[in-house]
Amino acid sequence: MTQRPASLTPEFLDGLVQRVPGTTGNTWKLTEVYTGDLLVELPQSSPADIERAFDTARTAQQIWGSWPLRKRLKVLKKFHALVLDNQYLITDLIQAESGKNRRMAFEESCDVPMGTSHYIKRAPSVLKDRKHAGPIPVLSHSTEVRRPKGVVAIIAPWNFPFATGISDTIPALIAGNGVVVKPDNKTALSPLFGVRLLEQAGMPKGLVQVICGEGPDVGGPMLANADYVMFTGSTATGRIIGELAGKHLIGACLELGGKNPMLVLEDANVDEAVHAALFGGFGNSGQICMHIERLYVHDSIYDEFRDKFVAATEAMQIGATYDFGPDIGSLVSVDHRDRVASHVDDARAKGATVLTGGKARPDLGPAFYEPTILEGVTKDMLAGSTETFGPVVGLYRFSTEDEAIALANDTDYGLNASVWSKDVKRGLAVARRIDSGNVNVNDILATAYASKGSPSGGLKQSGVGARHGDQGLLKYTDAQNIALLKKQVMEPKAGQSYEAYAKQTQSGLRWMRKTRLR
Known part of the structure; x- marks a missing residue:
């Protein structure tokens, strides 16, 4: 007979699912895969619950997004340590809810600290303001500023619930966003524990919300409230997510199926x-x-x-x-x-x-x-x-x-x-x-997936966009272009005909190409 780990007490599991908003009273019987025995009754979120979850995350995001990057990274450094301190408990949760063997559960738990560590190191360079030349040398320039999207929807699959649910959350948080995560009903426990560790590390409460429900019931309300969506799952469902994202004019990253x-x-x-x-x-x-x-x-x-x-x-x-x-x-x-x-x-x-x-x-x-x-x-x-x-x-x-x-x-x-x-x-x-x-x-x-510095995504029907690499962080941001003109020189001078100005402009364009200024 399979002996469940002593760490997975009813009190511990009930404490995890209490953070899931579910005002309807409907629940999902989340079972231990090895035995089929009930682990916990998982609340199911209504459209109203989902809207409130986004509102809560959006309020907290105003605080989190105003923090300087170094302050946000300080929280992620603490989180990294907490994951390693609790790694075997995380492994227990992953095994119980997914049924995978312990080696795979442990290796899944390694993905989160690896990805977190990469972006802690890389984010200051990726997210810093970048100055670019303007149209008129010396007299103009523009600055590329990276702003958080707002609140990101992350829809995680059951096969790697902790790795996808939390690893995809980390760069979104580092970029300054709030997050609403929807794990699969079958595997909600490890992502819920990951959110608990983020709050223990100092993340503002409410910034990351976890909602639960069947995809057809919760997908529409999620995308109606989200500013971006990260989805991992089947190609068939990915098409539906892509259509909803297009309807609401939000960006989407889709990692889909493979053969x-x-x-x-x-x-x-x-x-x-x-x-x-x-x-x-x-x-x-x-x-x-x-x-x-x-x-x-x-x-x-x-x-x-x-x-x-x-x-x-x-x-x-x-x-x-x-x-x-x-x-x-x-x-x-x-x-x-x-x-x-x-x-x-x-x-x-x-x-x-x-x-x-x-x-x-x-x-x-x-x-x-x-x-x-x-x-x-x-x-x-x-x-x-x-x-x-x-x-x-x-x-x-x-x-x-x-x-x-x-x-x-x-x-x-x-x-x-x-x-x-x-x-x-x-x-x-x-x-x-x-x-x-x-x-x-x-x-x-x-080797490919663990190379966090390189983007990882699919071609053809296997997806759109990528996680990891600089792209995996920048996708959670909007680029703002702040341009400065120091002197009003982008029009004819007083008394100058436009024909003369046009010839002057044409000569300037030739000169800039010849000197490689442009």
């Missing part, structure tokens, strides 16, 4: 590639936006790779424990388990071969599903064209480098890709030819 490829070239280290593919396909039970679902292996090493990959997969430990033993945990819910199973059943019925796995494991818990490797998957199968988002990988052969690249690009998605070769220059050259916002050479996803 991510891994290319194992003929000169790759097979053992290293097999080891990486275990995480690529089955990390977080395949519930990672950037995980691998299509695995292309060169003909010359395909049989060796396949046999080693199957054997390594079958050796993985699956379990429902709060220790670091299991390699794989549960899927997030029974409904999602059934969706994953439907993709495998569809592939099997249409002629694909299940090399290993392919069945649920109710003996371990309600939503467990075995890591599964398929061979012979085609585009007419759900697993061949649609994001499965589970521990299911399709194996494919290729003969030439050009063929592998064409296969990798044969999708509407473009979020992440992985290339394996002992020849680093070759691997990097192949990476540039893949239509994907992130490409890892001799890694699966962590």
Whole structure:
């Protein structure tokens, strides 16, 4: 029987959900994924609750946004320390609400201090005023000023609730905004705890609000009150969010789905590639936006790779424990388990071969599903064209480098890709030819995603905009242009004809280009 951590007492959990506004009395039964047992009744927010949450955040934002950046960063430094002090409690919360194995829960908790530390260091340079030349040398200049958007809506998914819910909040706060976070109902506990830590660090109370509810019920009211939206989730829902953002004339950053490829070239280290593919396909039970679902292996090493990959997969430990033993945990819910199973059943019925796995494991818990490797998957199968988002990988052969690249690009998605070769220059050259916002050479996803200085986003149907990098901070700001003209020289002088002024202007434009002033 799974033993729940002693840290997750009813009093502690009830204290977290008390900050969720919910005047209707409606609740969501938030359960422990491993067992299906009730953890807490989660209040559901009405449109009126959501409007009040934005009003509260907006009032607090007037104070927070007036603070100098160094004062805001002082709060974030304290928050960084508090996250590390409470990291194992955060890990407990993530495991209980999502069902992931402990390694993945711990690594998720690392994302917040990493991102926070990056922006603490980078923000003074990114957000400082920048002086630019004006139209008339010496006599004019303009200053680019970065202003907070106001109140940002952050809609976080269930697969990485703490990492997305809080990591996306941090740059919005550093930029001077208030935030209203909507986590998935299934995984609201860790974001709620993150907000508690922010307030303990000195953030004004009310600045970050957490509202809860089903997407169709709360999405409209959120975007009607927001000044910007950050959404992570499916492509289908992303289109709806994008339409609502356009209707309200607010900006949006959308990180959406993926059908991510891994290319194992003929000169790759097979053992290293097999080891990486275990995480690529089955990390977080395949519930990672950037995980691998299509695995292309060169003909010359395909049989060796396949046999080693199957054997390594079958050796993985699956379990429902709060220790670091299991390699794989549960899927997030029974409904999602059934969706994953439907993709495998569809592939099997249409002629694909299940090399290993392919069945649920109710003996371990309600939503467990075995890591599964398929061979012979085609585009007419759900697993061949649609994001499965589970521990299911399709194996494919290729003969030439050009063929592998064409296969990798044969999708509407473009979020992440992985290339394996002992020849680093070759691997990097192949990476540039893949239509994907992130490409890892001799890694699966962590190197790209954890490189906080570089933007991370999707191409094609995998998203709009990016998190991380300077872009991930600047997107939460508006640029204000304050221009100064020191002397009135941008019109004809008294008594000068406009024809003479036009010739003078034309000569000036030629001179500025010749001297490279413009």
